[in-house]
Amino acid sequence: MLELRPNCECCDRDLPPGSPDARICSYECTFCAECATVRLHGTCPNCGGELVRRPSRPANMLAKHPASTRRVLKPAGCQAVST
Numbered sequence: 718m719l720e721l722r723p724n725c726e727c728c729d730r731d732l733p734p735g736s737p738d739a740r741i742c743s744y745e746c747t748f749c750a751e752c753a754t755v756r757l758h759g760t761c762p763n764c765g766g767e768l769v770r771r772p773s774r775p776a777n778m779l780a781k782h783p784a785s786t787r788r789v790l791k792p793a794g795c796q797a798v799s800t
Contacts, residue, residue, distance in 0.1 A: 721774065721784035725749040726763075727756060727795035734784040735773045742766035747789070758797050 721734045722745065730749045732739040740753035742761035753759060753768040761768055774782070 718782055719771070719774070720745050720787075721771070722747040722789060723784060723786060724788045724790065725752055726789050726791050727752040728792070729788070729790050732771075734779055737770070737773075739771035740768040741771045742768055747771070752795065756795055756797065760797060762795055762797065763791075 719741070722732070724730060724732055725748050726746060727748055728751075730752075732747060732749060738750040740748045740750055742764055743766050744761070744764050746761050746763045748757065748761075748768060757768065759768050760766070774784070
């Protein structure tokens with residue numbers, strides 16, 4: 718099950734569980750749409766994987782399996798991966 722992290726690792730913008738602006742890689746590194754597009758060009762700076770829209774969890778399941786409250790912030794590491 719996805720962790721649904723609460724913030725962008727680059728700019729610390731809040732990303733609630735149902736936010737359409739959340740982007741993740743296959744390791745669940747989490748970024749806002751603006752950082753994912755403008756700063757990172759769709760590539761995770763941690764693993765080099767593709768950043769895609771994070772799916773939302775239905776409200777009834779969110780109550781049963783809440784989103785994470787663990788914030789991850791790595792502003793110094795938010796540079797696009799060189800290809």
